[in-house]
Amino acid sequence: MILTTTSLVEGRPVQxxxxxxxxxxxxxxxxxxxxxxxxxxxxxxxxxxxxxxxxRGREQALRELEDKARMVGANxxxxxxxxxxxxxxxxxxxxVSVSGTAVVL
Numbered sequence: 001m002i003l004t005t006t007s008l009v010e011g012r013p014v015q016x017x018x019x020x021x022x023x024x025x026x027x028x029x030x031x032x033x034x035x036x037x038x039x040x041x042x043x044x045x046x047x048x049x050x051x052x053x054x055x056r057g058r059e060q061a062l063r064e065l066e067d068k069a070r071m072v073g074a075n076x077x078x079x080x081x082x083x084x085x086x087x088x089x090x091x092x093x094x095x096v097s098v099s100g101t102a103v104v105l
Contacts, residue, residue: 003076003100004078005079006078007079009078012105015103017103018069018102019102020099020102021100022099023098024061024095025095025097026096028088057094065080065099068102069102074104076105077101077103079100081099081100084096
């Protein structure tokens with residue numbers, strides 16, 4: 001399955017557009033990760049724990065998008081777009097959503 005943020009795949013013309021497909025994942029943050037993140041904010045540097053959660057959410061959302069594209073008969077998804085939001089009480093959860101157009105190349 002080809003996944004791309006571009007609207008075409010070089011040398012592979014789109015034969016059929018099959019519609020929009022999406023993948024969404026909501027991940028909870030925990031107090032330990034929040035504590036380490038706040039220390040990182042104070043002392044500087046990157047927050048590895050939050051980066052791990054973000055990466056895991058992105059991978060899961062992409063897998064869901066790919067699964068839905070396969071279900072409609074696609075062999076590629078073009079125009080893939082990512083969105084990240086915090087939701088819940090005081091932003092305690094992270095939502096990763098991804099969308100794109102399922103196509104047959």
